Amino acid sequence: MPDMAARSPWSANSGIKQVSLSPPQQQVEGIVRISGSKSLTNRALILAAMADGTSRINGILRSDDAYWCIESLQRLGISITVEGESAIVAGCGGDWPVKEGELYVGAAGTVARFLPGALAAGHGSWTLRGSKRMEERPIAHLLTALINQGAEIRFLNQEHAYPFILEARGLKGGRVEIPGHLSSQFISGLLLAAPYARQSITLELQGSTIQKDYVNMTIELMSRFGIRVQEADSSYSIPAGKYAAQSIELEPDISTSCYFWAAAAMTGGRIRTEGMDAAATRQPDIELLDVLEQMGCSVTRGIGYVEVIGTARLRGGFELSMERWSDQTLTIAVLALFADAPIRLKDAAHIRHHECDRIAAICTELRKLQVKVEEHPDGLTVYPGTPVPAVLDSHDDHRMAMALSLIGLRADGIAIFDPGCVSKTCPDYFERLRLLGAGVDYSS
């Protein structure tokens, strides 16, 4: 059952039981303006909250993940005013004004993994809670690193998991070890807090790191706020210092854009997303464009826009490593149904720890369509097929709902249970599909 407590006041359609989709009468065609990146929004909000001075962040995402970030920071005494898609944040310089209380991170991995370090760098005692799924998602390595740095943590349910009480007395600094094979967010969470330690920190990565571009995104944004991280082999040196308030403009969310590009690819349509620069972005899901080209689509990477034109015959018959951009595993799994040969997706074992066990969940749902799917420990192979009508479960996962809904652009009789879960990153997703000509009928 979906965890409705994690839906924020910025969610939509939360009371809706299911949505029935039908293919558009004509090819999907249009210009889509995508809201700000989830990853950039929550990094910028936390950096601005820790900075000296008042920041203006333009182009924020208004979704559940950003809401829980803003709400937690406000509970810590930070003044944040949201005006449309801008947030004005009065930073605290690292000393959180409210030194005790309860914080709720919802289902947002970025908030769950970025706040503990930022808190531990200050002084106070806070209880941190998250969604039901957040209690199962990994965080042990991050919290162990913070305990070694001086934080005291009491676990309220399971050891080394949400919820917990964090007693913060500042970070010691020095050498910190962190593995990055389960989540890159552990590394980003430590990096964001590191300048506020009593001495400079050297962060040593142990083993391989998945989705490393998100770490680079963190480093780039830290530098925008005035702190330069030095990188060497598998370690980072972060000088002690303070962030300085900034006025910044955020990029649109590339992960959300991917569903619309995939919609064009699958229907032989044409979609232009605006406000983005494919060559400059640090968001790794931009890689989908290369895969769409490989599948036969035509892609224009323009100045300030991307345009994808679909093809009558989508080419499959390849293997892809999703290690660097695994949020799009589900999108490609769905595209593969309509390709001319199977597609094998690998190196994504970590997505079993995301909003749901995404590998198991996508295999379960695709099999309801009576198509052939093979589950592997680190991914799946999807064979081309003709989906039969079915009600598909979103598993309380925005990416499951958004990816599965694309099937309804090509096949009749597709319905998605709990469409409201898309509010984690794109509350108006289904309205956008409707604007592109798809049939979208809600039933409560």
Ligand SMILES: O=C(O)C1=C[C@@H](OP(=O)(O)O)[C@@H](O)[C@H](O)C1
């Ligand atoms: O740092 C970030 O903004 C993110 C990192 C990735 O998570 P993991 O590294 O935990 O897989 C990604 O899947 C998530 O959507 C956003």
Ligand SMILES: C=C(OP(=O)(O)O)C(=O)O
């Ligand atoms: C894994 C995701 O989110 P989170 O930030 O909660 O980890 C995601 O958006 O696909």
